[in-house]
Amino acid sequence: MTAHLMSSCAMRWWVAVEWIEALVADGEKRVDEIEVFYVQGTSVSADLKKRNLSLATSSEDCGLCIRTIEKGRIGASSTNNPEQWRECLDAAVASGKLATPQEWNGLPHPNAIPAGDLSFDLAMTFEPENARELLQKMLAGADEHPAEVTSGSAALSWGQVTFANTHGIRYTARHTGISASLEAISGQSTGYEFDHACCVDGVDPFAVGERATFFASRSVGGKDIPTGEYDIILSPIAYADLLSNVFVPALSGRNVHQGRSKLADRMGKEVAVPGLSMYDDPHRVNANGSTWWDAEGTPTMRIDYVKDGVLEAFAYDLKTAYRFGKTSTGNAVRGGYGGLPTIGHHNFVVDGRREEIADERVVYAHSIVGAHTANPMSGDFSVEISNPFWMENGEFSEPIRGAMLSGNVFLMHEQIFGLSKESRAIGSYILPSVRINGQRIIGK
Amino acid sequence: MNAPAGIRYYDVRHVTGQVTHIDIDSGVVESAGTSFFNKAIVRTLGQRGWGVIQIDNYIPGSKKKFGEILSSAEKLARITAEPVLLGDADRHMLPVPPAKEDCRSVDIEEKSAILAGIEGAAQHPQVVNRRANYIERVEQVRFSDSSGSEYSYEICRSGFSVMAVASRNGNVQMGYERDHSIHGFNLRHRQELGKKAAAIAVALLDAGAAKGGKMHAVLDPELAGVFAHEAVGHASEGDLVQEGNSVLKGMTGQKIGNEQLTIIDDPTIHEFGFEPVDAEGVAVRRTEIIHRGVVNSYLHSRETLAAIGNGMAGHARAMPGEPPIVRMSNTFIEAGNATTDEIFSECKNGIFLKGSRGGQVDPGRGVFQFNAEYGYLIENGECTKMCRDVSLSGEILTTLHGISLCGKDRLMSPGYCGKGGQSVPVSDGAPHVLLCDAVVGGSGVD
Numbered sequence: 001m002t003a004h005l006m007s008s009c010a011m012r013w014w015v016a017v018e019w020i021e022a023l024v025a026d027g028e029k030r031v032d033e034i035e036v037f038y039v040q041g042t043s044v045s046a047d048l049k050k051r052n053l054s055l056a057t058s059s060e061d062c063g064l065c066i067r068t069i070e071k072g073r074i075g076a077s078s079t080n081n082p083e084q085w086r087e088c089l090d091a092a093v094a095s096g097k098l099a100t101p102q103e104w105n106g107l108p109h110p111n112a113i114p115a116g117d118l119s120f121d122l123a124m125t126f127e128p129e130n131a132r133e134l135l136q137k138m139l140a141g142a143d144e145h146p147a148e149v150t151s152g153s154a155a156l157s158w159g160q161v162t163f164a165n166t167h168g169i170r171y172t173a174r175h176t177g178i179s180a181s182l183e184a185i186s187g188q189s190t191g192y193e194f195d196h197a198c199c200v201d202g203v204d205p206f207a208v209g210e211r212a213t214f215f216a217s218r219s220v221g222g223k224d225i226p227t228g229e230y231d232i233i234l235s236p237i238a239y240a241d242l243l244s245n246v247f248v249p250a251l252s253g254r255n256v257h258q259g260r261s262k263l264a265d266r267m268g269k270e271v272a273v274p275g276l277s278m279y280d281d282p283h284r285v286n287a288n289g290s291t292w293w294d295a296e297g298t299p300t301m302r303i304d305y306v307k308d309g310v311l312e313a314f315a316y317d318l319k320t321a322y323r324f325g326k327t328s329t330g331n332a333v334r335g336g337y338g339g340l341p342t343i344g345h346h347n348f349v350v351d352g353r354r355e356e357i358a359d360e361r362v363v364y365a366h367s368i369v370g371a372h373t374a375n376p377m378s379g380d381f382s383v384e385i386s387n388p389f390w391m392e393n394g395e396f397s398e399p400i401r402g403a404m405l406s407g408n409v410f411l412m413h414e415q416i417f418g419l420s421k422e423s424r425a426i427g428s429y430i431l432p433s434v435r436i437n438g439q440r441i442i443g444k
Numbered sequence: 445m446n447a448p449a450g451i452r453y454y455d456v457r458h459v460t461g462q463v464t465h466i467d468i469d470s471g472v473v474e475s476a477g478t479s480f481f482n483k484a485i486v487r488t489l490g491q492r493g494w495g496v497i498q499i500d501n502y503i504p505g506s507k508k509k510f511g512e513i514l515s516s517a518e519k520l521a522r523i524t525a526e527p528v529l530l531g532d533a534d535r536h537m538l539p540v541p542p543a544k545e546d547c548r549s550v551d552i553e554e555k556s557a558i559l560a561g562i563e564g565a566a567q568h569p570q571v572v573n574r575r576a577n578y579i580e581r582v583e584q585v586r587f588s589d590s591s592g593s594e595y596s597y598e599i600c601r602s603g604f605s606v607m608a609v610a611s612r613n614g615n616v617q618m619g620y621e622r623d624h625s626i627h628g629f630n631l632r633h634r635q636e637l638g639k640k641a642a643a644i645a646v647a648l649l650d651a652g653a654a655k656g657g658k659m660h661a662v663l664d665p666e667l668a669g670v671f672a673h674e675a676v677g678h679a680s681e682g683d684l685v686q687e688g689n690s691v692l693k694g695m696t697g698q699k700i701g702n703e704q705l706t707i708i709d710d711p712t713i714h715e716f717g718f719e720p721v722d723a724e725g726v727a728v729r730r731t732e733i734i735h736r737g738v739v740n741s742y743l744h745s746r747e748t749l750a751a752i753g754n755g756m757a758g759h760a761r762a763m764p765g766e767p768p769i770v771r772m773s774n775t776f777i778e779a780g781n782a783t784t785d786e787i788f789s790e791c792k793n794g795i796f797l798k799g800s801r802g803g804q805v806d807p808g809r810g811v812f813q814f815n816a817e818y819g820y821l822i823e824n825g826e827c828t829k830m831c832r833d834v835s836l837s838g839e840i841l842t843t844l845h846g847i848s849l850c851g852k853d854r855l856m857s858p859g860y861c862g863k864g865g866q867s868v869p870v871s872d873g874a875p876h877v878l879l880c881d882a883v884v885g886g887s888g889v890d
Contacts, residue, residue: 046523050687052493054526057767058516059498065479078479080501088480095477098556102472128523150689150808183808185689190808227657258469259572260609262616338479370804373815373835377609377616380833382656382885384813386806402811404837404885406656442656442885444839 041159063337141209191215459764483765490521531749543628565638619644654886660794669872682748691810701844711773716858780850851875
C-alpha cells in the first residue's frame with residue numbers, strides 16, 4: 001500500500017515536471033528569463049448550522065502562474081488549467097510588453113535548500129470524518145458555558161507548490177493545514193474563537209469551543225464605560241488586526257520607497273519602546289508561514305525589522321530590491337496561484353521581555369471591529385472593541401458593554417507597557433498580548 | 445440526468461473567464477495583463493444536509509464522470525445531520541444590460557494609456573505617491589440543477605481606483621477615488637477623479653483629528669449607503685437570522701426606525717451588485733428589508749427561506765467555485781423629502797461625514813462600525829473645519845431611530861463586500877441623512 005502511494009506521488013511529480021520542462025524550454029526561446037509557480041491541493045471541511053453539521057465539502061485546487069522577464073520588462077499570467085500553459089505563456093509575454101522596463105539583475109539560481117518541509121504533517125488525513133470529529137470536540141468544549149452555538153467550521157487541507165525557473169531551480173514544498181472556528185451567542189452577547197496550525201496536534205478544538213461560549217456568556221450584562229483614557233490590553237487577535245492593516249505594510253520596501261510608509265525616514269531610529277523586537281522567522285518548525293524559499297525562489301532568512309525598539313530593516317522582493325538598489329530579503333509572497341509575488345512576511349514575530357501584564361486594573365480587548373478602516377498612511381484608527389472586559393489580578397472581572405478605541409498604531413508602539421508571557425499564532429503572526437497605557441476609549 | 449440514490453437535489457455552477465488588470469505606480473506600469481480561470485462547484489442535497497465538491501479546471505465531461513462526482517458528493521453529505529429543506533422559488537433570468545462600450549473592444553495598450561492619464565492627473569507638489577489600478581473581469585456562468593433548470597450568461601465588470609498620498613513633515617495622508625461598472629468600459633474622461641484624490645490628500649494635511657463623542661451627524665450618500673449595508677443589510681441575511689446570530693431575529697413587524705426610513709436590497713437594478721439570476725438559479729427580486737421603520741423582510745437563499753420564512757429566495761451569491769451564501773446586492777436607503785439645506789440646519793451643530801473607508805458589523809451583538817474618508821464640523825448649520833479619520837459606531841436597534849431626516853438625492857456607490865471568505869461586487873446608496881446622537885470616534889481631544 002505504501003509502495004503504491006509512493007509511486008502515485010512520484011508519478012504526479014513526473015507529470016508536473018514534463019509540462020513544466022516543456023514550458024521553461026519554450027519560454028527561454030522567447031524571453032530572457034521565465035519562472036513558473038504551480039500549486040495543487042485538496043481540502044475537506046465541515047460546517048455547523050447551530051449544533052448540527054449541515055454541509056460537508058471537499059475541494060481539488062490547481063493553478064499556475066507564469067512570470068517572464070525580457071530586458072527588465074516583467075510579464076505574468078495565470079490559469080487553473082496546466083494543459084493551457086501555451087496560452088498562458090503567450091499572455092505572460094504579451095503582458096511583459098506593457099510593463100515599464102526596470103533595472104533587473106536576474107532571477108535566483110539554485111541554492112542548497114535543506115531537505116524536509118517546515119509546515120507539513122505526514123500524519124494528517126483528509127477524510128470528512130476528521131472534520132466531523134473536530135466539530136464534535138468543539139461542541140463538547142462549547143458545553144462548558146451557557147451560550148448557544150450559532151455556527152462553526154473545521155477544515156483540513158494539503159497543498160504542494162512546485163517552483164521552477166530558467167536557471168535550473170526545481171523546488172517543491174508541501175504544506176498541511178488544520179483549522180477550527182466557532183461562533184456563539186448568549187442573549188445579544190457574541191463570542192468567536194478559532195485556531196489553526198499546520199500539524200494535527202497544533203489545534204485544540206475543545207478550547208476553541210470553550211473560549212467561544214466563555215466570551216459569549218461572560219460578556220452578558222456589560223456596563224457602560226465613560227469616555228476617557230485607560231490602560232488597555234490588546235489580545236493577540238486584536239493586535240494582529242492593527243499590525244496587519246497598518247504597521248506591517250509600512251515595513252514593505254515598496255511602500256517605503258514609493259512614499260507610502262510613515263516609517264520611510266525612521267531607519268536606525270526608535271519606532272517602539274526599548275526592548276521590543278519584531279522579526280520574520282521563516283524557518284520555525286511547525287509554524288504556519290514557514291518556508292525555505294520565498295515566492296520567487298530566493299532563500300528565506302530571519303529578518304530583524306525592529307530590534308530593541310530601533311528600526312533596522314525593511315522587507316524586499318527582487319523587483320523592489322533591483323529598482324531601488326537593495327537586496328531581496330526573501331520576503332516575496334503570493335496570495336494563491338494566481339497572485340503575482342508581492343512583499344509580505346512568513347512568520348511575523350513580536351517579542352521582548354515577558355511579564356504579568358494584567359495585575360492592575362486594565363481594559364481587555366479580545367478583538368476589534370473595523371481594523372481595516374484604519375488609516376494605513378497615518379496609522380490613526382478608531383474601532384469598536386468586541387468582548388471588552390475589565391481585568392484585574394490576571395482575571396476577567398466585569399464585562400464592558402461596548403466601547404470605541406481610538407489611537408494611532410505607530411504611536412501605540414512607543415507606549416507599549418508590557419508583553420504577556422504567552423504568545424499565540426494568528427495566521428502568519430506570532431504575538432503576545434500587549435499592554436498599552438493611556439489609550440483613548442469613547443463610551444456610548 | 446436522474447439523481448443517483450440518496451440525492452434529493454443537485455446543482456452545478458461552472459464559471460470560466462478572464463481577468464485583465466493594470467497597475468500604475470507613480471508613472472511606472474508595474475504590471476498589466478490577462479489571466480484565466482475555470483472553477484466549478486457541485487452541490488448535492490443528501491438525506492439530511494449538503495455534500496459539496498469544489499473543482500478547479502472543471503471540464504464538463506461524460507455522464508459517467510459526472511455520476512462519480514455526484515456520488516462523491518453524496519458520500520460527503522452522509523456525515524451531515526441538519527435536515528435541510530429547500531424553499532420554493534421562481535426560476536427566471538434577467539437579460540444582462542448591454543455594454544455601452546465593450547471592454548474587450550479596447551486594447552490593453554489604450555486602457556493603460558488612459559489609466560496613466562487619470563494617475564497623472566493626481567500630480568501635485570505635495571503628492572509624493574500616485575497609484576492607479578484598472579480591473580476587468582469577464583465571467584461566463586453556466587448553471588444547471590436536478591429539476592432541469594439551466595441558465596447561462598456572460599457578464600463583464602470593470603472599474604478603476606486612483607490614490608494620491610500627500611506628505612508634509614511626517615504627516616502622511618491619502619485621497620482615494622474609485623468607480624466600478626457593469627455597463628462597460630468606464631475609464632474615458634475620468635481624469636477629474638485623479639485630481640480629486642490629490643486635492644483631498646493635500647487638504648487632509650491641514651485637517652485636524654475629529655474629537656470623539658456623541659453628536660449629530662450628517663452622512664453623505666456614500667457613507668449613508670455603507671450605514672444601510674453594515675447596520676441593517678447584514679443583520680437581515682437569512683443565514684445569520686436562522687443561526688440566531690442576528691439582532692433582527694424575531695423582529696418582523698417591529699418598529700426599529702423612524703417612519704421615513706425604508707431600506708431595500710435590489711439585485712435587479714443595473715448597479716454594480718446586479719445579478720441576472722442568483723447563484724442557485726433563482727429569479728432575483730427587490731426586497732424591502734425595512735419598510736417605514738418596520739422590519740419587513742429578510743434576504744434568503746432557498747435553504748434559509750424554508751427554515752425561517754418571511755421573504756424571498758434569490759439573494760444567494762457566490763464567487764466562482766464557492767458555495768452560494770445569502771448576500772446583499774444593491775442596498776440602499778430610499779430617498780425622502782428633506783432638502784440638503786434642511787438637513788444641515790436641523791443638525792445645527794455636529795459633524796458632516798463624507799466617503800467611506802469601509803465598515804464591519806457584529807450582527808449578533810448588533811454593533812457596527814464604519815469609517816468616513818473625511819468630514820467637516822457643522823457649526824450653526826454650516827460646514828467649517830475639515831476633520832480626518834472619523835469613524836462611527838452604534839447599536840443597530842437603537843441607532844436607526846436616530847435617522848430623523850432623509851434627503852431627496854439618492855446616489856449609489858460601487859464596492860465589494862466580504863463574508864465567509866468570499867468577496868462579491870455590491871453597491872450601496874442613500875440620500876444625505878441626518879443621524880442624531882451618533883457615537884463618533886476620533887483621536888482628537890480639547
